[in-house]
């Protein structure tokens with residue numbers, strides 16, 4: 455399935471999904487289970503991302519994995535023995551679930567030998583791109599940005615302004631030091647009304663006093679191919695890792711257009727228990743089959759907890 459870029463509805467052929475991190479905030483579960491496979495109700499987070507990538511119109515998902523995280527790739531493969539057993543037992547619903555991931559999008563593995571940072575992970579994806587691709591989408595699998603579809607809006611912004619486009623969320627004061635924070639420039643009034651801003655700088659995890667805004671990068675990026683060259687020109691930053699933020703900041707300093715779309719919806723950080731558990735509850739309550747039971751149980755647990 456190697457369609458030319460012109461046949462992709464949002465002009466994005468490849469979605470890069472960095473999934474080679476160590477998941478230290480979720481130990482001990484992530485000692486052997488990749489955090490990308492932890493279930494949101496019954497579906498691994500990375501399968502939700504694959505669906506989001508397919509809905510964007512991409513045909514390829516480049517998964518950056520670590521040598522010890524091969525289970526992620528297996529999730530998108532067929533599993534003939536299990537499928538045959540389910541088929542023989544007439545369990546068609548479960549069979550559909552087993553096959554769903556593999557049908558969504560063509561996955562391409564890219565191995566990152568060592569966790570040298572998000573920037574390093576994204577840089578490795580260049581090797582799998584076709585010559586006609588001048589943009590990639592990056593979707594962080596531990597970040598659910600709801601309602602799904604913000605990347606489509608970002609593609610519209612790129613069509614208008616060119617360059618690279620990122621998703622942003624407004625964060626509380628006590629949270630700015632956890633995120634990459636944007637410094638904003640002027641933009642026309644109509645774009646401003648639509649929640650679009652021009653970015654003139656980006657600071658990774660600033661102290662509140664140094665934060666140029668409260669708008670933080672979230673896990674969706676539409677990056678011009680120029681990002682790969684920028685990634686080759688940056689030095690390791692915070693934590694000795696190659697930071698994607700630093701490469702974007704370099705592009706901005708060289709006049710590359712960078713805009714953000716301010717996302718008004720919800721965001722769930724699946725990368726730590728405090729974000730993951732509310733995400734499971736959010737989806738669980740809305741689940742056709744399990745929702746009513748989960749609602750009852752959640753109310754009981756809350757009432758008991760408050761009475762303690």
Ligand code: UTP
Pocket residue numbers: 472473474475476477478479480518566568569570571572574575594595596725
């Ligand atoms: P995170 O910082 O959220 O993931 O990186 P992590 O490093 O696994 O988490 P902690 O801090 O140790 O708990 C954002 C995304 O980038 C990927 C991660 O897998 C995650 O999806 N990543 C990070 C890589 O692919 N390679 C890296 O070297 C670093």
